[in-house]
Amino acid sequence: MDGFSIKRLLRRPWLSILSLIIGGVMCYFLCYLANYRADQERQLEDLLENYEIQCVVTDRKGRKADDLRISSRYTDFITDEENGLGMFTDDIRFTKEFAASIEDTKWDLVGISNPNCDEYTDERFGGGYETEVEDFFDSEEMICLMSAKYYEEYKGTEIMLDVVDPYGLALSLGVGEVFLKVEGFHKGSDDKIFMPYKAAKKLCSRITHSISTDTVVFVLKDNSKVDEVYTAAETMLPKVDPDSYTPGYSLTIKDQVYKANGAKLRQDIARTGYLLTLISILGFCAGFLVGFLGTKGETRNYALMRTMGMRGFKLFLTVLFEQQILAFIACVIVGIITKRPLTAAVFFVCHALGTLIAVIKPVSARPTELLRDQE
Amino acid sequence: MEILRAEDLSFTYKNKYQTVNAVKNVTCGFEKGKAYAIVGKSGSGKTTLLSVLAGLEVPTEGKVLFDGQDLSKLNRDTYRRDHAAVIYQSYNLFPLLTVMENARYSMRLKGIKGEAAAKRAEQELDAVGIKKEQYRRFPPQLSGGEQQRVAIARALAAGNEIILADEPTGNLDVANSELVVNMLLELAHKDGRCVIVVTHDLDLAERMDAIYTMCDGIMTMENTLK
Ligand SMILES: Nc1ncnc2c1ncn2[C@@H]1O[C@H](COP(=O)(O)OP(=O)(O)OP(=O)(O)O)[C@@H](O)[C@H]1O
Ligand SMILES: [Mg+2]
Numbered sequence: 001m002d003g004f005s006i007k008r009l010l011r012r013p014w015l016s017i018l019s020l021i022i023g024g025v026m027c028y029f030l031c032y033l034a035n036y037r038a039d040q041e042r043q044l045e046d047l048l049e050n051y052e053i054q055c056v057v058t059d060r061k062g063r064k065a066d067d068l069r070i071s072s073r074y075t076d077f078i079t080d081e082e083n084g085l086g087m088f089t090d091d092i093r094f095t096k097e098f099a100a101s102i103e104d105t106k107w108d109l110v111g112i113s114n115p116n117c118d119e120y121t122d123e124r125f126g127g128g129y130e131t132e133v134e135d136f137f138d139s140e141e142m143i144c145l146m147s148a149k150y151y152e153e154y155k156g157t158e159i160m161l162d163v164v165d166p167y168g169l170a171l172s173l174g175v176g177e178v179f180l181k182v183e184g185f186h187k188g189s190d191d192k193i194f195m196p197y198k199a200a201k202k203l204c205s206r207i208t209h210s211i212s213t214d215t216v217v218f219v220l221k222d223n224s225k226v227d228e229v230y231t232a233a234e235t236m237l238p239k240v241d242p243d244s245y246t247p248g249y250s251l252t253i254k255d256q257v258y259k260a261n262g263a264k265l266r267q268d269i270a271r272t273g274y275l276l277t278l279i280s281i282l283g284f285c286a287g288f289l290v291g292f293l294g295t296k297g298e299t300r301n302y303a304l305m306r307t308m309g310m311r312g313f314k315l316f317l318t319v320l321f322e323q324q325i326l327a328f329i330a331c332v333i334v335g336i337i338t339k340r341p342l343t344a345a346v347f348f349v350c351h352a353l354g355t356l357i358a359v360i361k362p363v364s365a366r367p368t369e370l371l372r373d374q375e
Numbered sequence: 376m377e378i379l380r381a382e383d384l385s386f387t388y389k390n391k392y393q394t395v396n397a398v399k400n401v402t403c404g405f406e407k408g409k410a411y412a413i414v415g416k417s418g419s420g421k422t423t424l425l426s427v428l429a430g431l432e433v434p435t436e437g438k439v440l441f442d443g444q445d446l447s448k449l450n451r452d453t454y455r456r457d458h459a460a461v462i463y464q465s466y467n468l469f470p471l472l473t474v475m476e477n478a479r480y481s482m483r484l485k486g487i488k489g490e491a492a493a494k495r496a497e498q499e500l501d502a503v504g505i506k507k508e509q510y511r512r513f514p515p516q517l518s519g520g521e522q523q524r525v526a527i528a529r530a531l532a533a534g535n536e537i538i539l540a541d542e543p544t545g546n547l548d549v550a551n552s553e554l555v556v557n558m559l560l561e562l563a564h565k566d567g568r569c570v571i572v573v574t575h576d577l578d579l580a581e582r583m584d585a586i587y588t589m590c591d592g593i594m595t596m597e598n599t600l601k
Binding site for chain 2: 002003007008011012272300301304306307308309310312365366368
């Protein structure tokens with residue numbers, strides 16, 4: 001704007017350096033915090049959208065989540081879109097475990113409704129599977145996955161298993177001979193055989209009509225609907241009651257970690273927000289200070305400019321420019337370094353506002369006061 | 376030809392505690408090519424009159440005519456920038472700008488920059504006897520007389536035809552006073568500008584073309600010497 005203004009600034013290096021440093025440091029801090037908050041907000045968003053709140057069906061006392069021997073009345077309720085929990089659930093994991101043997105070798109035969117049911121098939125836990133069959137886990141066919149080692153051996157063949165449904169410790173119900181076609185392999189231990197849950201359910205029906213499932217886990221579709229799910233589940237699957245002696249099952253929604261993390265993130269975000277406001281206010285104060293110190297003792301010069309015919313408003317702009325150009329440069333640099341141009345701009349505005357208020361008085365001093373001062 | 380004229384001019388300082396009628400119904404005229412002295416004892420309203428003539432204060436009553444036009448109808452900032460330069464007893468220069476930069480300042484306000492401005496400033500500094508090696512000095516490194524001469528050079532460079540000086544020699548020794556006074560006279564007589572000097576120094580006043588005497592805000596005597 002004015003070469004002379006810049007010369008005057010450069011010839012008062014200490015004040016200029018002070019202004020540059022104060023502006024730069026505070027602006028950097030603000031941008032840093034803004035980045036931090038954006039990061040927290042991203043984490044919160046990620047938590048809200050991607051955190052899997054697991055819901056587990058247990059006995060009424062909440063002691064046991066496996067070997068539930070739950071009937072299809074419950075599993076149907078969970079999958080029912082209209083009258084059950086279907087509209088709230090995602091990734092429903094039913095499992096049914098059998099004991100099986102081929103001649104003298106013992107096997108665990110597990111029916112699973114999707115690969116997330118077991119860590120051996122779940123990629124997120126280092127497991128996995130491979131099969132040519134489309135919708136393997138949704139199939140009702142008598143097919144199975146064996147470990148990689150046995151897959152080599154039995155690939156494409158049908159294995160014959162003697163299957164038993166273990167019922168408690170003492171009792172077990174024989175399902176009988178089961179033929180399963182080996183259609184792929186899983187990345188887990190050798191004694192595991194996985195089959196589709198629906199096929200396993202068919203095996204159960206050889207013994208009883210309805211008892212079909214050992215574990216029931218599902219994930220909430222919408223993390224914000226915890227209370228709705230509890231309400232919808234109330235009649236069939238009430239909340240856990242440790243003192244209960246009634247038979248039946250309960251639903252536990254494991255949202256503690258989710259809630260705690262969410263609360264912590266929200267608190268962090270709020271705190272950072274306060275800090276951001278505080279620093280903006282401090283930026284305003286720093287601007288005021290810079291303006292105050294920068295114009296201190298300069299009134300005579302301003303009056304001189306006015307007597308030479310500089311308009312009041314132009315003087316105001318000139319002084320503002322003199323006092324702000326260094327902070328502006330600092331903010332531009334910080335904005336680029338921190339990739340936060342908008343935050344840096346906000347800081348600059350606060351800073352400039354402080355300066356603006358500080359310079360109003362010295363700038364509007366009447367030029368004739370200069371004459372007065374002489375006498 | 377009258378370039379500046381005060382007509383029935385009054386100025387009153389008003390604040391919470393008091394009202395001071397510093398200038399009362401002053402009527403007087405100033406011509407181009409002449410140097411005027413305004414004398415009077417302390418507090419008689421000389422500085423106030425000068426401020427009003429410079430457009431730094433707005434008259435309470437009456438008017439100032441510049442080239443026949445009422446000053447209140449003109450922009451006073453532009454009037455000072457283009458036509459009327461004010462020189463004070465001291466502190467006429469920006470301490471953080473060099474002599475050269477100071478001399479160029481009022482041209483800069485008028486939008487004259489670069490080579491043209493440099494040449495013009497050099498010419499005027501030369502005319503007031505500032506040497507080339509002093510151009511890069513800062514005002515505190517100059518004597519009081521030199522400072523006043525730089526201020527005069529600045530007014531000359533900007534082409535202001537009215538020079539209003541408030542005790543320009545107040546801080547100077549005899550030799551320097553002499554230099555400055557000669558310069559002001561030269562401005563009037565050779566350059567054809569209108570020079571108005573407020574002073575206590577009656578010897579100085581007597582060298583001017585006309586003397587106005589003020590007493591308690593009233594112009595009591597109009598004495599044309601030459
Ligand atoms: N801001 C002000 N408020 C009130 N009264 C003022 C103000 N400035 C000046 N005066 C008064 O106005 C009168 C004229 O003052 P002015 O400065 O014009 O006198 P002067 O002739 O220049 O005096 P000096 O020779 O001492 O410079 C004085 O009585 C002074 O006290
Ligand atoms: Mg005075």
